[in-house]
Amino acid sequence: MKDYRDVIIRPIITEATMKMMAEDNKVTFEVVKGVSKIEIAKAVEAAFNVEVVKVNTMNCKPKTKRVGRYVGKTSVVHKAIVKIKEGQTIELFGSEE
Numbered sequence: 001m002k003d004y005r006d007v008i009i010r011p012i013i014t015e016a017t018m019k020m021m022a023e024d025n026k027v028t029f030e031v032v033k034g035v036s037k038i039e040i041a042k043a044v045e046a047a048f049n050v051e052v053v054k055v056n057t058m059n060c061k062p063k064t065k066r067v068g069r070y071v072g073k074t075s076v077v078h079k080a081i082v083k084i085k086e087g088q089t090i091e092l093f094g095s096e097e
Contacts, residue, residue: 006032010029012079026083
């Protein structure tokens with residue numbers, strides 16, 4: 001197995017992902033392209049000490065963006081939505097102590 005730092009790039013924090021985290025106990029990560037769902041599950045378990053129930057992955061295509069007269073594209077992103085076992089949580093923001 002790869003080290004979990006070689007698989008997980010960063011958590012994706014948006015309004016929709018925070019709602020999924022609160023309601024369905026799902027966390028969204030940006031992961032390296034080409035890794036399998038099993039590798040993603042093992043990396044999340046190793047990094048956060050939780051039990052993974054299910055992993056869904058998706059490839060997000062680049063979108064065209066425009067700033068003034070300059071046109072460009074956003075990056076290609078490989079996302080993983082990870083469902084955590086009920087009763088367990090992942091602290092993304094650290095503790096407030």
